[in-house]
Amino acid sequence: MKKLSLIALFVGLLVLGTNVKAMTEAELKGKLFQTFEIGGKDYTLSDDQKVIVERYLEKNEISEADADTIWAKVQKALNVIKGQGNTNFTKYPQSVKNELKAIVEEISSETKVKATLTKEGLEVKNSDGTKVIIDTPVKRTGYETSKTAIIAGLSILIVAVGTCLVIKQVKTSE
Amino acid sequence: MIKNVNKKKFASNLAISFFFAAIFVLCYYFLLEDKIMPYVSLINTTAVRGEDIEIIAKYNIEAKRLIDYPSYGSKYATLEIPSINLTLPVYHGDNKKILRLGVGHYTGSYFPGENGSILYAAHNNAGLFHDLDKIKVGDIITIKATYGTFKYQMKEYKIVKETDLSAFPIQHDKELLMMYTCWPIDKGIAGHKKERYVVYAEKIGDEIEKE
Structure with missing residues (x-):
């Protein structure tokens, strides 16, 4: 079973087409947590993505009107994704990324669901304006050396050149 | 010449x-x-000042769920590990900015008290998770959240590949605290680490202590 990419996650979240409140929570979760077929392959939300979706639905309401608008946009996004044959958003051409980003922005401007595509991933906002960040579970947590390395490298260079010049000066004056 | x-x-x-x-x-x-x-x-x-908006989360004891969740980027708890003399702030979220401040809580995991997997990350610098590998089986870990205090006991540790997501199971059957950092934990060696040192701890006690 393949895992959904960020775009497909967002698509899955919005492929409701009906008022969230009309469904029981079990029915709602069943719709969102179902298997989606894209490019002949089956995709499903990962367990951590399900946690994020559950939390989003607990905090926010999606009206029928918004759902209708979103569904039309989602159809567009699905066609774009199917055209790529995979859901690996990071490997899409820039033109495709821009196209999907534009669709997400249309949803944001025309409904109460606020979402944008950023470098860090799909950013969705709750109705109170706070962020819902969707990204990967495991982060880079190594020793923070980037700044230290640059400063250390420059320091070595400065000390070395300075020492060299001093030695030269001393020898010249002898 | x-x-x-x-x-x-x-x-x-x-x-x-x-x-x-x-x-x-x-x-x-x-x-x-x-x-x-x-x-x-x-x-x-x-x-580095992030969005240090401290929202007081509300907790439903019977449902074992939070009612109001801390906003992304806000500090909501303190992590204490007496055996390694460590006390760190815990933030909701684990982006680069947050990981410079303290412990990051992955948004795709549950919160303390929700009877699920909790995934915490921190850099392996001194003052952060540098001594994570010194925690021993049986050591107590305390999370003092704004809505209650929760205690965990270390059960085991693993060294896993960063791509091995099965080592970070997100489940809702029991409260499992997972803390990880890059491995090996060595001094000032730059470069991308492909392994993670993961500590697994299970919740002890049913009562939630409130200050």
Whole structure:
């Protein structure tokens, strides 16, 4: 079973087409947590993505009107994704990324669901304006050396050149 | 010819200078680094101000779920591990900015008290998760959240590949605290680490202590 990419996650979240409140929570979760077929392959939300979706639905309401608008946009996004044959958003051409980003922005401007595509991933906002960040579970947590390395490298260079010049000066004056 | 001799002397002086500079840097790392880095980490912590919006989360004890969740980027708890003399702030979210401040809580995991997997990350610098590998089985870990205090006991540790997501199971059957950092935990060696040191701890006690 393949895992959904960020775009497909967002698509899955919005492929409701009906008022969230009309469904029981079990029915709602069943719709969102179902298997989606894209490019002949089956995709499903990962367990951590399900946690994020559950939390989003607990905090926010999606009206029928918004759902209708979103569904039309989602159809567009699905066609774009199917055209790529995979859901690996990071490997899409820039033109495709821009196209999907534009669709997400249309949803944001025309409904109460606020979402944008950023470098860090799909950013969705709750109705109170706070962020819902969707990204990967495991982060880079190594020793923070980037700044230290640059400063250390420059320091070595400065000390070395300075020492060299001093030695030269001393020898010249002898 | 005189110019060539001067160039050679200059080059040899430069090489000698680099040698002594390298000796100086090595002395710093081996003799002084441990003493200095906690202060550097402290400077990073106080200098980088994130969205330090502290929202008081509300907790439903019967449902074992939060009613109001802390906003992304906000500090909502303190992590205490007495066995390694560690106390750190815990933030909702684990982006680069947050990981400079303290412990990051992955948004795709549950919160303390929700009877599910909790995934915490921190850098392996001194003052953060540098001594994570010194926690022993049986050691107590305490999370003091704004809505209650929760205690966990270390059960095991694993060294896993960063791509092995099965080592970070997100489940809702029991409360499992997972804390990880990059491995190996060594001094100042730059570069991407492909392994993670993961500590697994299970919740002990049913009662939630409130201050």
